[in-house]
Amino acid sequence: MHDVWSRLKSDTQLAVVSTVGVFGIVSVTPFAIYRMWQDNWLVVAVDIILLLTTLIAVAISWRYGSTRLAGQILAAVYGTAAVIVSIHVQAGGLFWFYCLILFNFFVIPPLQSTIATLLALSFLCIYGVMHPGEVFVDLQQMLIFTATCLLCSLFAFTFAWRTGRQRQRLRTLANMDPLTGVGNRRTLTREMEIALASHNRHGTPFGLLLLDLDNFKCINDRQGHVEGDRVLVEFAQLTRNASRRSDRLFRLGGEEFVLLMSNIDQAGLESAANSIVRTISTHLRSAGRPVTVSIGGALLDAGDDSISWLNKADACMYRAKHGGRNRCVVHLADEVSALIG
Numbered sequence: 405m406h407d408v409w410s411r412l413k414s415d416t417q418l419a420v421v422s423t424v425g426v427f428g429i430v431s432v433t434p435f436a437i438y439r440m441w442q443d444n445w446l447v448v449a450v451d452i453i454l455l456l457t458t459l460i461a462v463a464i465s466w467r468y469g470s471t472r473l474a475g476q477i478l479a480a481v482y483g484t485a486a487v488i489v490s491i492h493v494q495a496g497g498l499f500w501f502y503c504l505i506l507f508n509f510f511v512i513p514p515l516q517s518t519i520a521t522l523l524a525l526s527f528l529c530i531y532g533v534m535h536p537g538e539v540f541v542d543l544q545q546m547l548i549f550t551a552t553c554l555l556c557s558l559f560a561f562t563f564a565w566r567t568g569r570q571r572q573r574l575r576t577l578a579n580m581d582p583l584t585g586v587g588n589r590r591t592l593t594r595e596m597e598i599a600l601a602s603h604n605r606h607g608t609p610f611g612l613l614l615l616d617l618d619n620f621k622c623i624n625d626r627q628g629h630v631e632g633d634r635v636l637v638e639f640a641q642l643t644r645n646a647s648r649r650s651d652r653l654f655r656l657g658g659e660e661f662v663l664l665m666s667n668i669d670q671a672g673l674e675s676a677a678n679s680i681v682r683t684i685s686t687h688l689r690s691a692g693r694p695v696t697v698s699i700g701g702a703l704l705d706a707g708d709d710s711i712s713w714l715n716k717a718d719a720c721m722y723r724a725k726h727g728g729r730n731r732c733v734v735h736l737a738d739e740v741s742a743l744i745g
């Protein structure tokens with residue numbers, strides 16, 4: 405039960421599909437029973453298909469995590485059902501269209517949702533024009549119905565689009581360091597857990613570098629925090645430029661950064677660290693003086709967890725500081741190798 409709750413809390417789309425699934429079942433079931441009582445077996449069949457599809461879509465999203473596919477199945481089936489019910493229940497059935505418009509915006513992205521609604525609406529209007537008096541009382545009713553559906557769709561689109569953008573912005577704020585634009589500590593923790601899982605399952609080699617700017621306090625004290633911030637931003641840019649596209653840079657806090665690398669061996673880690681030490685001492689300047697970095701590196705070994713992995717790199721970084729700064733030290737299985745940058 406705890407697992408179900410934590411998945412619902414961490415996966416918004418899963419929570420949405422599950423909620424609309426429960427609402428769908430709760431709202432369709434009484435109508436299916438009512439139509440049975442009325443002997444309207446076509447609509448009963450549609451309702452039963454709706455209930456089964458809802459259960460299948462919710463099961464797909466829980467079992468395989470395919471919430472997008474589940475949403476598309478739900479939108480397609482509920483759209484088709486709304487058209488069939490509108491034709492066979494006449495005027496009363498048309499009201500379901502308004503639920504469909506909102507429903508689509510919950511389960512699929514805004515553009516897909518608008519297209520799905522327009523398709524269902526167009527089909528209904530074409531059928532209505534070809535069979536006068538069957539779906540709409542007259543042309544005026546059809547036009548009013550179409551206009552109100554389009555308006556609802558427009559409002560829902562605007563709301564869903566804005567909400568999506570806000571959610572995206574919040575996600576960025578939660579995962580990114582606002583000063584340097586690299587991943588923050590929280591993202592690093594998640595990425596390290598993913599690396600550990602991939603290493604344990606597939607044996608993928610990983611390494612990390614812990615980078616700490618040298619005497620950064622002096623820059624702040626002499627040149628002020630604005631200059632300190634500029635140095636941090638430029639340091640992040642230079643480090644990213646000096647590393648591979650697949651390497652990921654994170655700010656651990658203050659003037660400490662972590663570079664996470666996949667598919668790397670001891671020699672690769674040493675060479676990457678040396679290259680960054682050289683790039684920074686050559687290109688990073690503050691008040692005309694070179695700024696340098698000390699780096700500790702460690703490969704992910706069998707039996708490591710994220711804390712022991714980071715601790716190995718941290719111990720090496722302190723060795724680099726005590727060895728005179730502007731250098732890197734990379735952890736070996738049985739020894740520590742010092743490399744002058």
Ligand SMILES: Nc1nc2c(ncn2[C@@H]2O[C@H](COP(=O)(O)OP(=O)(O)OP(=O)(O)O)[C@@H](O)[C@H]2O)c(=O)[nH]1
Nearest residue numbers: 616617618619620621622624629630632633658659
């Ligand atoms: N400008 C700026 N300074 C920061 C930020 N975060 C932390 N600092 C400063 O970074 C400095 C870190 O100082 P220390 O931990 O003594 O490290 P250091 O001076 O680089 O010394 P070593 O690491 O031993 O070479 C402190 O003065 C913090 O105030 C930030 O976001 N912007």
